[in-house]
Amino acid sequence: LAKTTQPISMDSYEGQEVNITCSHNNIATNDYITWYQQFPSQGPRFIIQGYKTKVTNEVASLFIPADRKSSTLSLPRVSLSDTAVYYCLVGVGDYKLSFGAGTTVTVRA
Amino acid sequence: GAVVSQHPSWVICKSGTSVKIECRSLDFQATTMFWYRQFPKQSLMLMATSNEGSKATYEQGVEKDKFLINHASLTLSTLTVTSAHPEDSSFYICSARVADLAKNIQYFGAGTRLSVL
Numbered sequence: 001l002a003k004t005t006q007p008i009s010m011d012s013y014e015g016q017e018v019n020i021t022c023s024h025n026n027i028a029t030n031d032y033i034t035w036y037q038q039f040p041s042q043g044p045r046f047i048i049q050g051y052k053t054k055v056t057n058e059v060a061s062l063f064i065p066a067d068r069k070s071s072t073l074s075l076p077r078v079s080l081s082d083t084a085v086y087y088c089l090v091g092v093g094d095y096k097l098s099f100g101a102g103t104t105v106t107v108r109a
Numbered sequence: 110g111a112v113v114s115q116h117p118s119w120v121i122c123k124s125g126t127s128v129k130i131e132c133r134s135l136d137f138q139a140t141t142m143f144w145y146r147q148f149p150k151q152s153l154m155l156m157a158t159s160n161e162g163s164k165a166t167y168e169q170g171v172e173k174d175k176f177l178i179n180h181a182s183l184t185l186s187t188l189t190v191t192s193a194h195p196e197d198s199s200f201y202i203c204s205a206r207v208a209d210l211a212k213n214i215q216y217f218g219a220g221t222r223l224s225v226l
Contacts, residue, residue: 032212043115043202043217044153087152091213096143097204099153 004088009104018075020103022088025069033064033071036087038102044087048073075105083107111137113205115218122193123226130188130221132203138183139205143215144176147200159186193225 005023012018024033032051036044048055050062050071061074075082085102112135122128132142140161145153157178158166165178175197177189186205190197200222204215 034212034214036217041200041220041222043113043204043220046214046216049212049214096155096158097213097215098155099145101152 004090004100006086006088006100006103008101009106011106011108012078013108014079015077018078018082018105018107020073020075020086020088020105021070022073023070024088024090027068027090031090033062033068034089034091035060035062035073036089038085038087044099047086078105078107080107080109111135111205111207111216113203113216113218115203115221117221118219119222119224121224121226124194125192127189127191128193128223130190130201130203130223132186132188132205132218134184134205134216137205137207139186139207140183141206142180142186143204143206144178144186144188145202145204147202147220153202156188190223193223195225198223198225 032049034049035047037047038044048057048060048062050064052064055062063072083106085104087099087102089097114133114135116131120128142159144156146156147153155168156171159178159180161180161183167173175191180186200220202217202220204217206215
């Protein structure tokens with residue numbers, strides 16, 4: 001499994017855009033990049049997944065440069081309810097998911 | 110998205126008793142489910158991989174005789190914590206993998222908070 005590195009924490013204010021960058025220098029050709037969100041005392045929730053370039057859904061956007069050694073999760077106009085831990089994972093197929101420490105995003109009023 | 114139901118959400122038990130946690134995929138079939146444990150302020154740790162119709166695969170350091178996993182159908186996996194002790198108190202989370210191996214998206218249950226007295 002490709003090891004990932006992301007910031008431990010980020011602070012933001014309501015209405016701002018939050019960008020979390022994840023480094024995965026050893027990503028393999030077949031690996032997808034997946035982001036999960038976890039609120040306290042809840043299971044993680046799938047947010048978005050991508051392979052290259054840009055992916056957008058109703059919740060977030062995922063930007064992946066050509067070399068795929070990093071990715072950036074973008075949360076537009078965050079609200080207090082977006083306060084959570086965000087995990088970046090890289091892997092494929094039968095590989096087990098390995099959760100790192102994640103990024104704790106705190107949104108303030 | 111796919112829905113995974115986990116039950117119970119919270120359980121308190123006496124030391125030495127056994128506790129069973131159920132994990133169901135509600136609108137899809139899951140040949141593979143996973144069980145995680147999460148301690149306060151820590152990340153998720155994979156305990157075992159549960160495959161329908163076969164024995165579970167446990168991660169290093171996880172006692173298979175203490176954490177019994179049964180995956181008897183394509184929609185149900187159970188984790189039984191046998192002879193629970195206070196150090197087993199934790200947040201247990203299951204997940205199910207949606208088909209399409211290339212993408213390996215897992216959907217998670219809401220978790221079970223286990224408190225052993």
